[in-house]
């Protein structure tokens with residue numbers, strides 16, 4: 287990435303590089319946060335947030351839903367993408383333009399042109415919820431980046447290495463922040479620490495995370 291690539295970005299959007307291929311775009315989604323939250327409300331009416339079970343049989347602490355052509359699911363059979371919501375048997379709600387556009391613009395600001403996600407995971411963390419270190423590796427094409435958006439309460443993101451035992455860096459993420467990782471960072475381990483109690487004017491006691499991927 288060359289500095290002149292970012293000449294047209296406002297200063298507060300200057301990428302913070304956290305590893306080769308991975309950047310934080312602070313407040314990148316702030317101007318459209320309320321619209322994004324409105325869409326989360328619409329999508330989760332159709333495909334309610336639910337705590338899915340891992341293959342080991344434990345309910346995840348984070349509640350999830352999806353939109354787009356593909357949605358990520360976990361159950362006793364394993365992790366996978368599928369085109370139908372297992373709760374309803376119907377296709378996942380479609381990905382709205384405000385979601386797709388944000389994902390494309392953030393990827394582009396991070397140096398990944400032409401990102402066209404077919405899946406968006408919606409994660410809702412309530413106090414006590416967390417996500418352990420993991421790789422996003424159920425997608426078919428690792429050349430496409432991951433774009434991850436924080437809305438509501440702040441939560442500490444952990445960004446590790448390509449091996450689980452590498453010590454992660456801890457990075458607090460705030461309302462409107464977007465993290466993009468791809469290229470040499472695409473398979474880095476990451477997760478979030480336990481959400482602390484709080485009260486956000488737009489989301490109350492929760493943090494929402496949108497994670498955009500190209501699954502197929």
Ligand SMILES: O=C(O)CCC(=O)C(=O)O
Nearest residue numbers: 407409422434478495497
């Ligand atoms: O909530 C986050 O910031 C991370 C979410 C995540 O890693 C995932 O959904 O795979």
Ligand SMILES: [Fe+2]
Nearest residue numbers: 420421422476
């Ligand atoms: Fe992930």
